[in-house]
Amino acid sequence: EPEVTQTPSHQVTQMGQEVILRCVPISNHLYFYWYRQILGQKVEFLVSFYNNEISEKSEIFDDQFSVERPDGSNFTLKIRSTKLEDSAMYFCASSGTSGGPYEQYFGPGTRLTVT
Amino acid sequence: QQPVQSPQAVILREGEDAVINCSSSKALYSVHWYRQKHGEAPVFLMILLKGGEQKGHDKISASFNEKKQQSSLYLTASQLSYSGTYFCGTGRNRDDKIIFGKGTRLHILP
Incomplete structure (x- = not known):
């Protein structure tokens, strides 16, 4: 069964550093999303x-965030200068082939941990 | 505006039934139900559309009352594997983002 994959599973970074989170959506999907979940919320x-x-x-998606689909398969979320409050679980989701x-x-x- | 879920938490014994409610103050196109186990991603359960449909598979079903802008998730004869946090999410049109509620924690005791 097709599934969405994400890498890395866990990233630890220092405050102020840039991070790129990668996602490979389900191949024939058309819509892509990023969500986040702070622990316990x-x-x-x-x-x-x-x-x-x-x-x-x-x-939440301010100027520090950007997304790209650099090729036909990957979908990335970049955080330019991470803050402590960016620590969270980041989920990619995809949907939509035709119809609805x-x-x-x-x-x-x-899991992004900013120290 | 996020949907409101109730109750916040439920503890059941295996075999008992549960109902989780989700309501919105805004008109909805769709209601999405997900289950999330600790440390894992939300897993899609079902989606319901305006038109007041009811869906189900296995012993988990849901209804959507468009007029009341409410949805309910029904878990019958609960199993240990049903434990987790259940999130409802609402959408305004077919490809809209999902706005999630705060979740209902369900704990099933043997």
């Missing part, structure tokens, strides 16, 4: 991406 939407551009972003509505399938997540 709910899952929060960051950004959605469709047709090679951001379709929506939350207030679309179930969003989540990857296993990347």
Whole structure:
């Protein structure tokens, strides 16, 4: 069964450093999302991406964040200058082949720890 | 605006039933239900569309009352594997982001 994959599974970085989180969505999906979950809290939407551009972003997704789909398979989230409060689990999700509505399938997540 | 889930937590014995509710103050196109076990990603359970449909598989089913903007998840004859946090999420149209509620923690005792 196709699944969303994410790398790395855990990243530790120092405050102020740049990190890139990688995702490979399900191959024929059209819509891509990043969510994050601070430990013990709910899952929060960051950004959605469709047709090679951001379709929506939350207030969390400020200028420090960016997303890219550099090739036909990868979908990346970059945090330019990490802060302590960026420590969280980051989930990539993908959905949508044709028709609708679309179930969003989540990857296993990347645990980001900022020290 | 995030949907409101109730109850916050439930403790059941194996074989008992549970109902988890999700309500929104805004008109909805879809309601998504996920289960998340500790340290893992949310796992998709089902999606319901406006039109008031009911869905289910195995012993987990859900309903969506569009007029009341409410959804309920029904777990019957609960099994130990049902333990986890259940999140409902709402969407305004078919490819919309999911806005998740705070979750309902379900703990099944043997």
